[in-house]
Amino acid sequence: MRTFFYNIVFFCFIFLLTASTFAQSKKDLEKKRHQNQKDIEYTNKLLNETKKNAESSYNNLLILNQKITLRQDIIYGITAEIKLLDSKIDDNRMVINSLEADMKKLKEQYAKMIIHAYKHRNSFDNLMFILAADNFNQAYKRLKYLQQYSEYRKKQAELINKTQTVLKSKISELEVKRSEKENLLKSKQEENIMLSLEKSEQDKIVTSLKNKESELKKQLAEQYETSKKLQKEIERIIAEEARKAAERAKTKTTTKANATSSFDLTPEEKLISDKFDSNKGLLPWPTERGIITGLFGEHPHPVLSNITISNNGIDISTTAGAEARVIFDGEVSKVVTIPGANKAILIRHGIFFTLYSNLSAVSVKSGDHVTTKQSIGKIETEGNKTTLHFEIWQESNKLNPAIWLTKKQ
16 A cells, blocks of 8 residues: 555655656746737737838838748747647646556455455454453454554555546546647647748738849948947947047056957946946847838848848837837947948947947937936837937947847746
8 A cells, every 4th residue: 555655755745846846947938938929919000000101011021031030939839839738738637547457456465355254254253253262452453454444445445536636627627728738739830820921911011022132232332331439439439439438547547348348438437338238138129119121230131133232230110209218327439420320329338338329319318327228219100110220339349139138937
């Protein structure tokens, strides 16, 4: 009987242990799926805005590409959830099979005890069994035996009831998991249908844009020139900031940022710089809502063959009327106007700089101290798109903003 009892305790312990891990993994996957679904709803809103002005536009394609990426991520997540459920279902089946085997043995043993008890049900026989002892000590042992046997029967019955309860619970849990899996399989099928439709729409837009190849190349050349001007201006401002820091170092107590840094920081600036660095991956987005439609670094052009596009930061598409906001406490280094990039704001955070460009209006000026999530200007809406260009620099080194910003919650 102890073996069966220990089996139940063991299975309960193991499944309580694994249930926590399963629940956390499932929760993480569901959370990510729901966030992706929210982002898809937002991309639909952006697509509806672009379609008001142009049936097939380049920005429309960028948003749709991001929507397809989100859809694929949802499908991948659902597949992972199904795999997780399959594992849980297999575990439940294993426990159920083991419990059913234990239950069968328990019932067989209990049946033998009942038959034995029935055959010796006469209390007179039990009394005679005790009185027939050779001495008092033996009579006492026989009495204890009968009491223990009776107690054993009770415990056996209780153990059967406990095993039945656990078995019923596991069978019920198995049915729930099967139902969840069926729902997920249905969702996956629906997502695959939507993905197929979106890819079809993507192909149509690409075909339409390929007929405007010369226009796209002209726009690309203009964007390249604008990017060069913006980069040159940023490098000039950062160099100027380094020069000012060196001048301050002559009259104030400063701290060298690091062994290779050209910046002499005040203790306050050093603190801001260190805090900015320690918040990598946790910094808020420079827009309240938005999706990344332009990635950092070099990438193949989504329409033009054999052409690579380069981006010093990221482009965030958002809704008309949206405002840019500061991602961390700092000081406004400069507000500039770049032809093709509209107004741009460079904010210093110690040895780090953040750039917010393509603004139609700004609400700060050079020297202003700004705080996290403070609104600093309105993002320009040009034709059918509202896009903020955002960059992060560590002195003269360009960083990928996407890995510095927090994952959406």
